[in-house]
Amino acid sequence: MRERRVLMVASEAVPFAKTGGLGDVAGALPLALASLGHDVTLVLPRYRGATGGTPAGSTQVSLGGRVFDVAYAEHALADRARAVLVECPDLFDRAELYGVGAHDYPDNAARFAVLARAALEYGAGQHPAPDIVHAHDWQAGLAPVYLRTLFAGRAGIAEAAAVFTVHNLAYQGLFPPVWMPALDLGWELFGIEGIEYWGKLSFLKGGVNFSEMVTTVSPRYAREIQTPELGFGFDGILRRRGRRVRGILNGIDDAAWDPAADPHLPAPYGPDTLDDKRLSKRALLERLGLSAGDEALARPLVGMVSRLVDQKGFDLLAALGDSLLSLGAAFVVLGSGEPRYQEMWQALADQAPDRVAFRAGFDEPLAHLIEAGADIFLMPSKFEPCGLNQMYSLRYGTVPVVHAVGGLDDTIENWNGRTGAGTGFKFRAYTPEALRGALVKALAAFEDRAAWRAMQRAGMSRDFSWSASAAAYAEVYEAAIRARKRARGK
Ligand code: ADP
Numbered sequence: 001m002r003e004r005r006v007l008m009v010a011s012e013a014v015p016f017a018k019t020g021g022l023g024d025v026a027g028a029l030p031l032a033l034a035s036l037g038h039d040v041t042l043v044l045p046r047y048r049g050a051t052g053g054t055p056a057g058s059t060q061v062s063l064g065g066r067v068f069d070v071a072y073a074e075h076a077l078a079d080r081a082r083a084v085l086v087e088c089p090d091l092f093d094r095a096e097l098y099g100v101g102a103h104d105y106p107d108n109a110a111r112f113a114v115l116a117r118a119a120l121e122y123g124a125g126q127h128p129a130p131d132i133v134h135a136h137d138w139q140a141g142l143a144p145v146y147l148r149t150l151f152a153g154r155a156g157i158a159e160a161a162a163v164f165t166v167h168n169l170a171y172q173g174l175f176p177p178v179w180m181p182a183l184d185l186g187w188e189l190f191g192i193e194g195i196e197y198w199g200k201l202s203f204l205k206g207g208v209n210f211s212e213m214v215t216t217v218s219p220r221y222a223r224e225i226q227t228p229e230l231g232f233g234f235d236g237i238l239r240r241r242g243r244r245v246r247g248i249l250n251g252i253d254d255a256a257w258d259p260a261a262d263p264h265l266p267a268p269y270g271p272d273t274l275d276d277k278r279l280s281k282r283a284l285l286e287r288l289g290l291s292a293g294d295e296a297l298a299r300p301l302v303g304m305v306s307r308l309v310d311q312k313g314f315d316l317l318a319a320l321g322d323s324l325l326s327l328g329a330a331f332v333v334l335g336s337g338e339p340r341y342q343e344m345w346q347a348l349a350d351q352a353p354d355r356v357a358f359r360a361g362f363d364e365p366l367a368h369l370i371e372a373g374a375d376i377f378l379m380p381s382k383f384e385p386c387g388l389n390q391m392y393s394l395r396y397g398t399v400p401v402v403h404a405v406g407g408l409d410d411t412i413e414n415w416n417g418r419t420g421a422g423t424g425f426k427f428r429a430y431t432p433e434a435l436r437g438a439l440v441k442a443l444a445a446f447e448d449r450a451a452w453r454a455m456q457r458a459g460m461s462r463d464f465s466w467s468a469s470a471a472a473y474a475e476v477y478e479a480a481i482r483a484r485k486r487a488r489g490k
Pocket residue numbers: 019020021022024305306307334335336361362363364367386387388389390
């Protein structure tokens with residue numbers, strides 16, 4: 001294996017900033033690659049509240065005639081991995097990462113163009129130069145575009161191969177064409193082979209079209225996005241890129257998500273001490289003000305931790321409405337997002353205050369306690385590129401009930417009542433009835449203590465650590481480098 005130098009660009013990464021799974025992945029992948037011997041520089045914005053790093057130079061990014069003063073701060077992550085925080089308070093020192101409520105910041109195009117440019121400037125100053133520029137999601141989509149345009153003449157970095165990872169094709173970074181000159185993008189790029197998408201400029205399309213290799217976060221999602229149903233209009237482009245598109249399942253941070261050593265739980269537990277999971281259940285019920293007596297402890301508890309958006313299947317749950325209460329389970333839901341879904345869960349909680357609890361907001365400790373304290377974890381997503389919570393759930397002996405789509409289908413094995421094999425429950429048709437059917441099956445299985453234990457242990461034994469995924473990314477880097485060499489005629 002060749003040790004490669006990777007310049008990674010992402011709009012969020014733990015421990016600096018996180019709104020969803022991208023933050024987990026962009027935080028963990030550099031470490032996993034470094035432990036294979038690669039050298040990784042992860043560039044991300046310094047948002048309000050992100051601390052750490054020591055000054056590492058500055059530059060000016062001129063964008064459509066406007067000049068942004070940018071400073072860099074470098075923060076070591078591991079022996080061969082570091083984060084570089086891009087400081088530009090005008091653009092990044094704000095209350096939220098992408099916008100307030102449902103309203104994106106109106107200058108997001110400029111904010112993330114500056115991120116891409118600042119990242120490439122940093123990479124251009126590295127010696128030796130990066131072999132790979134690896135950009136994640138639409139926010140980093142212009143990095144491959146600028147690499148092949150504004151940076152085409154910059155010795156060193158111009159030779160780098162680009163890799164783009166799609167974490168979610170539903171977010172395409174669309175902006176009106178007036179942004180083209182404001183972002184230093186020539187009009188010749190505004191075509192279907194470039195970055196034009198239905199009359200708009202798409203950062204995501206830039207990432208897809210200007211990279212040697214495109215990856216996404218599960219094998220099944222890689223196939224799904226090449227179909228009209230889940231391709232969001234990108235299926236044609238992605239099909240044309242054929243073998244250049246790969247699906248690599250995300251790993252999970254198995255140190256942060258380990259029920260045997262999780263500081264957010266009242267007591268540790270593992271596959272051989274599953275009785276102690278009950279202590280987390282009691283703590284969770286108490287913390288949320290639900291009944292926590294013997295009867296409540298015996299009752300199945302269904303948990304959710306999610307962005308409250310259509311993607312996550314809340315329309316199915318809204319259609320089931322009150323009838324969820326007749327299932328005989330208790331529910332705990334943590335999430336933030338669309339007001340109508342917050343209201344729906346709040347209304348259910350008001351109706352059955354001893355059995356339903358809803359918490360709005362982002363709460364990492366509570367997310368851990370729900371993973372540990374719930375018996376069943378529900379992810380009825382309409383589409384799910386990978387999904388991390390179902391993998392955390394398996395690790396925590398919390399049985400997932402999921403829609404059989406994307407990464408959920410790749411990671412959960414449907415339980416077979418006859419053989420007792422399987423790790424969770426999957427439903428195929430995206431309908432309220434199918435979801436209800438899967439929940440009913442799970443609740444029935446819960447009554448069979450021995451079968452349930454076997455299912456919990458099967459899930460806990462599955463390995464979703466990062467090492468295999470990082471090795472797969474390293475192979476993609478090699479494929480990208482070969483493609484780049486061919487393109488340069490070498
Ligand atoms: P997505 O990235 O589409 O939101 P994932 O399942 O990949 O979905 O990742 C979501 C991540 O964000 C998980 O780590 C999950 O625990 C976390 N998360 C989502 N909502 C919340 C919340 N309200 N509070 C705490 N953590 C949350």
